[in-house]
Amino acid sequence: MNTLSALNRREFVQTAATAALAGFGSARAAAAPRSKAPAGTGRHPAWVDVNVTLGRWPFRRLPFDETSTLVGKLRQQGVTAAWAGTFDGVFHHDLAAANARLAEDCRRQGRGWLRPFGSVNPKLPGWKRDLQQCAEAHQMAGIRLHPTYHGYALDDAAFAQLLVLAGRHRLIVQIVADLEDERTQHPLARVPHANLQPLVPLLRAGTGARVVVLNWARSASLPLAKQLAEAGACLDIATVENVGGVDNLVRQLSVDRVVFGSHAPLFYFESAALKLQESALTAETSWAIRAGNAMRLLSPV
Amino acid sequence: MTIWDAHIHLSGVPGDTPEARLERLLEYADRLGIERVCVFMGMKWSYDPSPDDLRQQNDEVWRAIRHFPERAFGFVYLNPNHLAASLAELDRCVRDGPMVGVKLWVARRCHEPALDPLVRRAAELKAVVLQHTYLKATGNLPGESTPTDLAQLAARHPDASFIAAHTGADWELGIRALRDTPNVSVELCGFDPTAGVTEMAVREVGAARVLYGSDAGGRSFASQLAKVLGAQISAADKQLILRDNLKRLLTPILQTKGIRI
């Protein structure tokens, strides 16, 4: 059910993030400031969540860890498409099988609603075949990397090689910096933060890969995020904290480098949605974050 | 829904004065429909504040809330390592001043007997005691309390009411540690919006003992509010967590002070 289908664009921009508060807001739950809405895309405005994960989180059952219930939840909130990886892609060695299941799981949701982002680990024997299968057999738009869980640093030669190969296959490369706060990890599965600094020179050197960094805010400072953005990466908002964090991020980086990622179902989806409302973004900025930038990544010039 | 936030600070926003910072924080709170906030600790923090530092931080909170009497409650920040000074601050800020609760942070683990005189005095004044609790896989600070520490303290003071700030952050452990201590409420602020926390808290301790808080400005109001608004619980339970429980905990002291809400 898309409760927003009856709204026009401008109303949507003002109320989209409010969906999470629907029925709860007091009179003071103010909407985003009015400003001129960008040229139309019809009555079902796009909202792309670039950071969802399917399957089972090993350490607890999550309220939406069945694909169909997750999709139902996202749709009900007004999301129109999501980019999905899998927890299997983090923890399994047989990534070819994990990626095939992911592709099938996404296909079952119909009409490209979920876009699969298969996992590739450049330290695994035969990783190039995984990448090739993601691009060719599964026709994926991109791949998802978990350098910290897969145990390599971003100055590893294999990672540079992967970026080049991904660029050649026109794959978007999502790099997941963290999955959870290092302070509350399971004692048997303590994973360090990613050092994202080596990514800056690689991006500047121009590998041709379009890079999106997810869950980065505990791994990278704002100045480093700015360097990454200037070098061409997009960054999601799932772990951005501080009051008005998204507004602050847009000011520091650039509007076209910030994308909507919720990290659902490990995080409550409403967290990312309400951040847009807390930051009181202009209609243009909100649109770019919710959909415009993700769409641009999918169809590069 | 009406929303009161049990836990914010004068941090994470620009502003040269405490009231300027609180004003900024309330602008953000407005966008999410948050009506009232509880504020504690000053513009610069320290793990083990001296008596002078305590007084200064409490003065800053006092000054900030004076500008927003309809929106902000103050909690007095105390340090059990300075008992006499802390008792004096309790009298100055709560008995004789506008504050309605106590904040204890990481100066000393709260199961220690050193806290007993502070808690006894807080209970006499009907002030709720909010104690930071965390369980860090990376290692707690030497004076940092765990939920189990707070359960011990609360068991010694059945007539006092406590708030377990952060519920230990590793909330599956924190909720279990506090489940059987009825005078402790579990508060949801200051850790990632990990799905399931509120559902488990409601299941294990009951919605009447769960409180929304944000830890803004270091955290976003949004990410923390999502823990309640996004939870698979009833609308009635959400209202308890978002305001009614906190209001109930504060009512005795508000009545004593003649503060009408």
Ligand SMILES: [Zn+2]
């Ligand atoms: Zn705090």
